[in-house]
Amino acid sequence: MTILAIDTSNYTLGVALVEENQVLGEYMTNLKKNHSIRVMPAIQTLMRDCDRVPADLTKVVVAKGPGSYTGVRIGVTIAKTLAWTLKIPLVGVSSLEILASGTGRYFDGYVSPLFDARRGQVYTGLYQYKNGELLTVEQDQLIMLVDWAQYLTKMDRPILFVGNDLSIHQQKIAEILGSKGVFAALTEHNPRPSVLALLGQNQTEEDVHSFVPNYIRLAEAEAKWLEAKGKILKGQD
Template sequence: MKILSIDTSNYALGIGLLDENQVMGEYISNIKKNHSVRIMPAIQTIMNECGVKPAELTKIVVAKGPGSYTGVRIGVTIAKTLAWTLKIPLTGVSSLEVLAASAGRHFDGYISPLFDARRGQIYTGLYQFREGSLTTVKEDRLVMTADWAPSLSSLDKDVLFVGNDLPLHQQVIEQALGVKARFAEVTEHNPRPAELALLGRNRKEEDPHSFVPNYIRLAEAEAKWLESQK
């Protein structure tokens, strides 16, 4: 089984190739450049380097959001197109779940991955590794950091916060949780595409035609349009 994983949901762009239990290759960059220009060359490069032809792929796994609206759409569109063209299964995985898996596999506590959502808000959720498997403790959501951090104070273990946008919210988190707040190392803030492939490896496939991203909230333009239409 050769799985291609795709994550363009935020600034970090990730492409991975997983063959059974072996990571054949990973490509990760974290720069503010257009994913739509770089995604296909990145896929082609890693597949050429690993000697894998498109016909050998058996599944596509994509980070389905939340994150950047444009970024999420790019990755999901590419994944749907490849799955439909190659006639192979497609699976979507939460972008936050991928981030949690990338940093917290050996952390004895809870994991709160986060992406900045502006105006003091974050996309986040709460996860925990139990017997080697990542489980969801609190579903992904859009919430004010000032509300989220205090809500975790009653937990029985420390909370690991991870994400490239962490510096924007770290002070609020520290004030609310004190020593119970733990922060991932700088090398752990990029979601790993190999973890994405692993998470989606045994999950049910989805219909490429009906598969949609999980934005959690509508884009501002969409919200205003719906409001105008009552």
């Protein structure tokens, strides 16, 4: 099995090739640059360097969000196109789960990956490793950081926080959780595309045509459009 993993859900752009539980190659950057321009050349370079062609691929795994609306759409669109064209399975994995899996395996507690969602909000969830398996303790959600930290004070074990946006909220987390809040090392904040590939290798495949990203919330423009539409329809009653 040769898996291509694609993650453009946040600033980190990552692609990986994993074959029979071996990481053949991995490309990753954390730059505020246009993923739509860079992701396909990254895939092509990686496959060429690993001496693989599209026909060798047997599965595509993509980070399905939450994260940047544009970034998530880019990765999902490319993954769907490749899966449909090559007639191979497509799997979507939570962008937060990738972070949790990459850091939590050897941590004796819970893992809370997070992405900043502005206005004091974060995308986050709660995960824990048990017997070598990553379990979801709390589903991915959009929540005020202060409310989330207050909720975590009742947990019976320390919580490891990870993510490139952690610096925005670290002080507040430390104030609320004290020593119960643990912060991942600098080198652990980028989600690894090879981890994404391994997470998706045994997951149930998606229907290529109906698969959509998990934004958790609507884009602001879409929410305003629906609100305006609702007002218009209400006025017609």
